[in-house]
Amino acid sequence: MTFDSGQILDVTGPLEVLSHASRFLPAVRYRSQVVTKRGGQVVASCGLEFTSSPISEVTGRVDTLILAGGAGIDAAVADTELLAQIRRLAADARRVTSVCSGAFLLGAAGLLDGRRATTHWADCGRLADTYADVTVDPDAIYVHDGNVWTSAGVTAGIDLTLALVADDHGRQAAATVARQLVVYLQRSGGQAQFSALLAGQAADTAPVLDLLSWLRDHLTDDLSVAALARQINLSERQFTRVFKAEVGATAADHVEAVRLDSACRLLETTNRTIEQIARTCGFGTPETMNRAFRRRLNTTPGDHRHHFRGDNSVHSHQG
Incomplete structure (x- = not known):
């Protein structure tokens, strides 16, 4: 369901996931219908015009309603x-x-009362203020509470719909769809809307941007404040001030977050052992990496791998 000046990717993202599932999964057939209040032509916020059906003409039981x-x-x-x-x-x-600010429609309809929910990070505060009975999770990619699923902004609708396919037909089915769409089946509901790499893109000056790019390829190097300050020819005091101002986090916090991002990708996409990943990402030992996972993600490397891979291909020191 959409409306005039709606976000087109909120509509087409889920539609493409369901369409690809119907095309590439045996015996899977999703039938989709785009509806608006009055039907007919509707113009998205980007200017694209498309056809819809009146919501009042939808009869019978709807399996999945996406707002x-x-x-x-x-x-x-x-x-x-x-x-x-x-x-x-x-x-x-x-x-x-719901996708993105579609959560406000759920809230206004009373469908979020007493539930956990999320929306685009920029609107989470307003959602919480507007609907006091809703527990808003500002970091989640999507939230599943009972039969209600809410997701963060724009592309998170694709993550959400892949999760719906997985809920219907299993993770391997969702992985097949993700491969056809050339997207990663790796963002779970509990992952943050902002990764460390995205946060680093806010930096303004070339030296800091260059440092952030260099850092991703040198995770096993000495990445102490002193070493990073030398890398861009600043004193430790200057570096600490500049880095925090531009990146929005301390250097130590950012380094750990980037290492964690890298470890997550390797756990999700490779069969490397926990020990190998800990060394590759600069944690040194599985124990150190395990502590970072528990502190930041409230999970362990082994549980993270199992959640995304759904297999037992690597057993060594799963944490």
Whole structure:
């Protein structure tokens, strides 16, 4: 379900996942329908015009209701007739979901009361303020609470819908769809909306940007404050001040986060042992890496691998 000035990727991202699942998975057939309040032509926020059906004409049980977000969300939330239609369809739906600010439609319809939810990071504060009965998780890619699924901004709708496919047909099925879409099946609901690498892109000056790029390829080097300061010819005091101002974190915190990002990717995509990954990412020992995983992700390297791989291909020191 969408509306005028909706975010087009909130609509097309989930649609492509379901379409690819129907094309490439044996005996899987998702049938999708794009609806708006009145149907007919609708114009997305990017200017793309497309056709929709009236939501009032949807009869029978809807299996999965997906509510898109976008620039026109406030007008949609204020539309009592639209909210009534959403409540009607949600009453019999197996699951109800939202992408990005579509969570505000769920909230306005009373479908998030007493639940955990998320939305785009920039709107999490407003969602929490607007709907006091909702526990908002500002970091999650998506949140699954009962039969209600909510997701973060824009591309997180793809992550969410891959998770729905996995819920329906298993992780291997979702992995097949992800490969066809050339996206990673690696972002779980519990992963942060911002990775360390994305956070580092906020840096303004060439020396810091160059340092961040260099750092990713030198995770086993000495990455102490003193060593990093020497790398860009600053005193430790100057470096500490500049780095925190541009990156928004201390150097030590950022280094650990980048090492953790790298470890997660290797756990998800390779059969390297825990010991090998700990050394490759600069943690040194599995114990050190295990502590970082527990502190930052509330899990262990072994559990992380099992969650994403769903296999037991590597058993050595799983943490």
